Amino acid sequence: MLLKDFYTIIELDSSDKENVKAIIDLNKEHKVYKGHFPGNPVVPGVCLTQLIKEVMENIEGMELSLVYASNIKFMAVVNPEINDRLQIDLKVKYDTEQNIIKVDSVTHFNDQVFYKFKGNFKAK
Secondary structure, X not given: OOXXXXXXXXXXEOOOOOEEEEXXXXXOOOOHHHHOOOOOOXXXXXXXXXXXXXXXXXXXXXXXXXXXXXEEEEOOOOOOOOOOEEEEEEEEEEEOOOOEEEEEEEEEEOOEEEEEEXXXXXXX
């Protein structure tokens, strides 16, 4: 886990492997916020992408590599002091011919959408 102590998975519903829901609590005391940004903490965009990767690794039970991202949109700033809980909804498709996992996701909480991601992962 690259994001050690950055978050905790509160709920992970992967009973339907093609429609996954994860509830994440952010650690608002994490050291990343001391530099990004002091007095006004913001979750770095790369960390939002890493969250998706790590949720997928949790579901698949193996290390994955991001091999392609076709659409990454930052819709709103995530301030962990205001939004310390996130929901990640993942639509997952398995391409066994190319041996990739296609993921389309939305990171939000209630009606506030923070991040949209579309990309492909592959087993390491």
